[in-house]
Amino acid sequence: MSSTVISHNAGDHGGHDHHQETFLTKYIFSQDHKMIAKQFLITGIIMAVFAMVLSILFRIQLAWPDTDFPILEIFLGKWAEGGRIKPDFFLSLVTIHGTMMVFFVLTAGLSGTFSNLLIPYQLGARDMASPFMNMLSYWFFFTACVLMTASFFVESGPAAAGWTVYPPLSAVPKAIAGSGLGMTLWLVSMFLFIISQVIGGVNYISTVLNLRTKGMDLWKMPLTIWSFFLTAIVGLLSFPVLVSAVVLLFFDRSVGTSFYLSDLVVGGEILPNEGGSPILFQHLFWFLGHPEVYIVVMPALGLTSEVISTNSRKPIFGYHAMVYSLVGITVLSFIVWGHHMFVTGMNPFLGGVFMITTLIIAVPSAVKAFNYIATLWRGNIRFTPAMMFAVGMVSFFVSGGLTGIYLGNATLDINIHDTYFVVAHFHLVMGSASIFGMLCGVYHWYPKMFGRMMDERLGYFHFWLTFVGAYLVFFPMHFMGIDGVPRRYYAFTEFPFMEKWVSANLLVTWAAIIAGLGQVAFLWNFFASIWTGKKATQNPWGSNTLEWTTPVEHFHGNWPGEIPTVYRWPYDYSKPGHHEDFIPQTVPFSETMSSNLAHDFDGDEEALRIQNEWNKQNNREILEG
Amino acid sequence: MTTEEVLQRRKAKKFNLWLGMIGMFMMFAALSSGFIVYTASGVDKGIKTLLPVAFAYSTAVIIVSSLSFHFAYRAAKFEQIGKQRLLLFITLVLGIAFFVIQVEAWGVLAERGIYFVNNNASQSFVYVFTGMHLAHIIAGLIVLVRCIIGTFRAPKFADNLFRMELAGIFWHFLDLLWIYIYVFLLLNQ
Numbered sequence: 177m178s179s180t181v182i183s184h185n186a187g188d189h190g191g192h193d194h195h196q197e198t199f200l201t202k203y204i205f206s207q208d209h210k211m212i213a214k215q216f217l218i219t220g221i222i223m224a225v226f227a228m229v230l231s232i233l234f235r236i237q238l239a240w241p242d243t244d245f246p247i248l249e250i251f252l253g254k255w256a257e258g259g260r261i262k263p264d265f266f267l268s269l270v271t272i273h274g275t276m277m278v279f280f281v282l283t284a285g286l287s288g289t290f291s292n293l294l295i296p297y298q299l300g301a302r303d304m305a306s307p308f309m310n311m312l313s314y315w316f317f318f319t320a321c322v323l324m325t326a327s328f329f330v331e332s333g334p335a336a337a338g339w340t341v342y343p344p345l346s347a348v349p350k351a352i353a354g355s356g357l358g359m360t361l362w363l364v365s366m367f368l369f370i371i372s373q374v375i376g377g378v379n380y381i382s383t384v385l386n387l388r389t390k391g392m393d394l395w396k397m398p399l400t401i402w403s404f405f406l407t408a409i410v411g412l413l414s415f416p417v418l419v420s421a422v423v424l425l426f427f428d429r430s431v432g433t434s435f436y437l438s439d440l441v442v443g444g445e446i447l448p449n450e451g452g453s454p455i456l457f458q459h460l461f462w463f464l465g466h467p468e469v470y471i472v473v474m475p476a477l478g479l480t481s482e483v484i485s486t487n488s489r490k491p492i493f494g495y496h497a498m499v500y501s502l503v504g505i506t507v508l509s510f511i512v513w514g515h516h517m518f519v520t521g522m523n524p525f526l527g528g529v530f531m532i533t534t535l536i537i538a539v540p541s542a543v544k545a546f547n548y549i550a551t552l553w554r555g556n557i558r559f560t561p562a563m564m565f566a567v568g569m570v571s572f573f574v575s576g577g578l579t580g581i582y583l584g585n586a587t588l589d590i591n592i593h594d595t596y597f598v599v600a601h602f603h604l605v606m607g608s609a610s611i612f613g614m615l616c617g618v619y620h621w622y623p624k625m626f627g628r629m630m631d632e633r634l635g636y637f638h639f640w641l642t643f644v645g646a647y648l649v650f651f652p653m654h655f656m657g658i659d660g661v662p663r664r665y666y667a668f669t670e671f672p673f674m675e676k677w678v679s680a681n682l683l684v685t686w687a688a689i690i691a692g693l694g695q696v697a698f699l700w701n702f703f704a705s706i707w708t709g710k711k712a713t714q715n716p717w718g719s720n721t722l723e724w725t726t727p728v729e730h731f732h733g734n735w736p737g738e739i740p741t742v743y744r745w746p747y748d749y750s751k752p753g754h755h756e757d758f759i760p761q762t763v764p765f766s767e768t769m770s771s772n773l774a775h776d777f778d779g780d781e782e783a784l785r786i787q788n789e790w791n792k793q794n795n796r797e798i799l800e801g
Numbered sequence: 802m803t804t805e806e807v808l809q810r811r812k813a814k815k816f817n818l819w820l821g822m823i824g825m826f827m828m829f830a831a832l833s834s835g836f837i838v839y840t841a842s843g844v845d846k847g848i849k850t851l852l853p854v855a856f857a858y859s860t861a862v863i864i865v866s867s868l869s870f871h872f873a874y875r876a877a878k879f880e881q882i883g884k885q886r887l888l889l890f891i892t893l894v895l896g897i898a899f900f901v902i903q904v905e906a907w908g909v910l911a912e913r914g915i916y917f918v919n920n921n922a923s924q925s926f927v928y929v930f931t932g933m934h935l936a937h938i939i940a941g942l943i944v945l946v947r948c949i950i951g952t953f954r955a956p957k958f959a960d961n962l963f964r965m966e967l968a969g970i971f972w973h974f975l976d977l978l979w980i981y982i983y984v985f986l987l988l989n990q
Contacts, residue, residue: 302806305813378820386813412820416828420835424929432918433925435839450920453842456835463831 197732205315207307208732212314213293214625217618219314220285221702223321224611225695227276232685232692234269237261239685241667241678255333263666264353267336270664271354274339275362276324277607279369282472284317286614287373287411290475291380291404293621297723298398298746300389300739303732305382309375316372323365332356338664340461343436343454347428350442355429363426370415370422377408377415384408389722391742396761398721398746399492402499403478406506407471413510414467421460428452455520462513469606470509473573474502476613477544480566482746483620484548486719487563488555489757491747494547501540501547508537518586519593527586534584538577545574556750556757560717561635565616568643569609576605579654594664597657600650608646615642618702623716627728628709634701638694645691652680718758720746725762752790753783811963818967822974825937829978832933833985836926840989846923848990850915852983855906859899860983866895867976870969873948877965885965886952892972893945900938903931923989930982934975941975944968 206212233252236245237260244259255265292310296303304310327334336354337346341362349356384397384405397405424435428449436457437449485492492498514522514530522530548570557563579601582588592598615638622630656677661668668674668681715724722742726734740762748759754768788798840846873888907928910916917928948968951961 305810305817309817374821374824378817378824381820382813382816386816387809412824413827416824417831419828420831423933424835427917427925427929433922434918434920435835435922435925448920451843451846452922453839456839459838460831460835 205311207303207311208730209292209296209303209307209310210625210730210734212310213289215314216284216288216292216317217625219318219321220281220289220614221699223276223280223285225699226325227273227281228692228695230269230273230276232688233261234266234273235681235685235688237266237666238668238681239678240682241669264336265333266666267338267352267664268334268354268358271336271338271341271362272324272327272334275335275366278339278468278472279366280317280321280324282606282610282614283373283411283468284369286475286610286617287380287404287407287471288314288317288376289614290400290479290617290621291376291408293625294398294400294723295380295383295404296387296734297624297726298401298721299384299387299392300722300735300742301383301387302734302739304379305386306379309379313372313376313379316368316375320365320369320372323361323368327358327361327365330357330361332358334358335362340465341425342461343425343428343457344440347425347436348440348442348447349429359429360426363422363429366422367419370419373411373415377411380404380408381412389739389742392761395496396742396745398478399481399495399498399502400475400478400721402502403474403481406502407474410467410474410506410509411471414464414471417460418464421457421464424460425457455517458517458520459513462516463510466513466516467509469602470505472606472610473613474505476569476610476616477502477573479613479617479620480548480569482721483562483566483616484551484570485747485749486620486717486758487558487560487566488552489558489718489749490551490555491749492547493550493553494543495745495747497543498547501543504540505537508533508540512537515584515586515589518589524586531584531586535581537584538581541573541577545570545577560619561630561632561639562616562620562717564636564639564643565612565619568639569612569616571643572604572609572612572646576601576603576609580605591660592657594662595657596653596661596663599663600653600657603650603653604646608650612642615698620717621723622702622705622709623712623728624723624726626706626709627712627730628705628707629712629716630701630705630709634697638697638701641694641697642691645687645694648687649684649691652684656680715760718756720748720758720760722761725760753786815967815970818970822971825974826978829930829933829982832926832930836923836930836985836989839926840923846921848923848927848986849921850910850913850924850990852927852986852990853906853909855902855909856983856986859902859906860980862895862902863899863976863979866892866899867973869895870972874965874969877962880958882952882961886949889945889949889952893942893949896938896942896945896972900935900942903935907931927986930986934979934982937975937978941972944971 201207203211206215233248236248245256246259248256248261249259252261252265255262261269292304295301324334332353333356334354335341335346335358336352337359341359345351346355346359349359384401388397424433427433428436432448434449434452436454437447437452438454440447440449481492481498512530512534514526515534518527518530552567579597583592583598583601619630619635622628659673659677661674661677665671665674668678712728714726714728717724722740725740727736742761743764744759744761746761748768750757751759751768759768784799790796791798869888869892873885873892876882876885876888910924910927915924915927917925919925945968948964951964956964
């Protein structure tokens with residue numbers, strides 16, 4: 177690391193001399209957190225587009241199961257012979273769509289981008305604890321993406337056992353085409369991905385705990401940092417467990433052990449494996465898998481907290497409650513995994529325990545939802561595109577979260593397990609909510625990343641198409657699920673009770689296609705604005721956090737001269753008696769009249785008078801001195 | 802960077818290592834719970850044999866290697882670079898010896914007819930535990946080699962000591978990790 181760090185003395189503005197950076201060290205093997213963040217983001221966007229196209233492909237099959245689309249054969253060859261997607265390939269599409277979206281887009285694309293960008297910026301650090309490990313983290317991720325994509329180019333096709341890769345289907349190469357080489361690539365890719373996430377997460381935690389600037393105690397950290405910090409802890413404790421699960425699965429597949437396999441007959445042939453337990457895999461998988469959904473959603477919660485407060489021009493409502501609810505979600509996330517396994521023949525008592533822990537998660541989640549609404553309440557709201565996406569995120573978090581209460585009940589779950597109800601639930605609460613959190617982050621921090629603004633009108637257009645589209649796609653699925661329509665089925669025409677839902681599928685698919693096309697507006701906006709966007713000012717949103725005190729132009733080390741000292745929390749918006757409606761964290765208390773501290777006005781008669789004048793004008797309660 | 806920033810950054814890096822070890826430990830914790838759940842699933846499961854004596858020898862070897870590393874670290878502290886190099890070399894040899902003995906132990910198990918591919922996966926788990934640990938030992942050996950190379954490059958005192966400190970934490974961790982695995986397996990044999 178020492179080779180790339182610039183030496184800074186007070187008053188030295190030499191940050192602009194770039195240490196003879198070459199193209200390779202600046203853009204490819206960069207160790208600068210800002211560049212790595214951009215690498216994560218752009219790779220994440222590419223993966224998102226790829227995974228979205230996969231979803232459109234299987235949506236086409238679901239809407240028109242009896243129609244041929246010769247164009248599909250041109251692109252997909254033998255997997256769409258005669259213009260119709262084959263059942264095996266349909267399963268691959270579903271599997272890789274889920275894997276890429278959950279892991280590559282919403283884990284690495286979201287956490288990787290914004291933890292890297294904002295942790296050093298908002299804490300006042302020159303870079304991560306270990307910039308080298310940070311770089312490694314990206315390249316492991318990149319290799320994982322390449323391997324996963326490469327599985328489309330092998331003879332037997334990509335993995336097809338669902339993103340949860342349950343054995344025995346995933347463990348027996350002869351079972352379906354997708355369990356061949358494609359599955360091996362899936363496992364290797366996932367192994368690399370986990371290494372990437374663990375070394376990335378280690379860096380995030382260490383940076384948050386060790387590299388905060390002067391004055392930045394934990395309770396002065398923005399909620400974004402709290403969410404990235406807790407997300408990284410969840411990842412550090414849960415991802416290694418998936419390594420164990422994946423390694424054992426690899427041995428079962430490729431060496432012939434029997435960790436997960438027993439009593440199998442494939443194609444009339446009895447397999448030699450005996451004594452294994454597929455349930456063991458489910459335990460190991462969901463011990464990661466459930467925390468994983470919080471790894472996906474918590475950064476989105478953090479980003480939107482920041483954006484909603486900034487654009488409501490109001491302090492975040494219940495800062496401490498927001499932090500404690502994140503901590504609550506973090507702890508609970510480790511003791512609920514059994515709710516994915518209610519139908520595995522689990523002891524009903526154990527199921528009851530998992531049910532209770534699961535339902536308790538509704539408490540911190542509701543705290544967050546109410547605090548968002550209370551922050552918006554009577555705020556001086558600025559509906560920037562980022563703010564629209566943040567509010568959209570809250571909407572999805574609520575509407576998707578409510579169905580979680582149904583699914584968390586063991587008795588109900590037995591009926592709606594593995595139906596479209598589940599698909600609707602998690603696509604709203606974790607899929608749409610976190611993608612909206614991510615997009616909100618992109619629109620809000622774009623000026624910080626690229627020094628330019630994105631086009632607002634395209635942003636609104638993108639928002640409305642995506643927001644309405646997502647509801648049209650996922651809302652009907654609730655009703656299909658309650659009617660008992662199972663997920664992952666190839667064609668609805670084969671079962672009389674499902675046939676009536678083909679018409680609903682038609683609506684869903686059209687909505688998906690239109691919302692999918694809407695993303696072109698985003699892609700255009702994102703990539704074109706890098707060169708043609710309006711030049712950004714240093715603090716375009718009037719925000720309090722430290723990243724907006726850095727110069728627009730990037731250089732390794734972030735601040736020319738000394739790193740600023742922090743005096744206050746990041747949510748002093750619209751404070752009476754201040755000439756602006758925001759007070760950056762770097763402004764000492766002595767320079768302003770009021771802050772959001774307890775006993776704010778103690779002993780300051782003049783401050784109290786001004787506050788009360790303001791309160792009177794705004795019909796608020798009058799404070800007593 | 803100011804000295805203060807360098808020190809702060811060192812602290813952060815050391816912290817990274819501790820966090821990384823928590824991650825590694827979680828992996829073995831997952832394997833342990835997998836083993837317990839699997840072994841409890843039937844009376845025909847379980848290790849069903851005594852662990853090879855070789856594991857006791859390898860335990861002794863790795864403990865001694867931890868000691869020799871500790872003395873190498875002390876030598877680095879008192880700037881006795883020659884002594885440090887010699888002790889590091891001894892540690893490296895002991896590390897390799899540990900590796901070899903573990904593989905020998907696999908041979909003993911195989912002679913008893915206890916193979917990795919096994920319908921009683923409790924026995925396969927013995928290989929997984931030891932194998933995954935050996936994978937980490939390889940990383941440890943690379944770290945040791947890096948330390949030895951470092952002593953030839955006339956390092957700055959602080960850099961050398963910091964590197965030795967990190968390497969020491971990791972090497973002692975591998976030692977403790979093995980003792981955990983060994984005791985865990987002993988209790989279940």
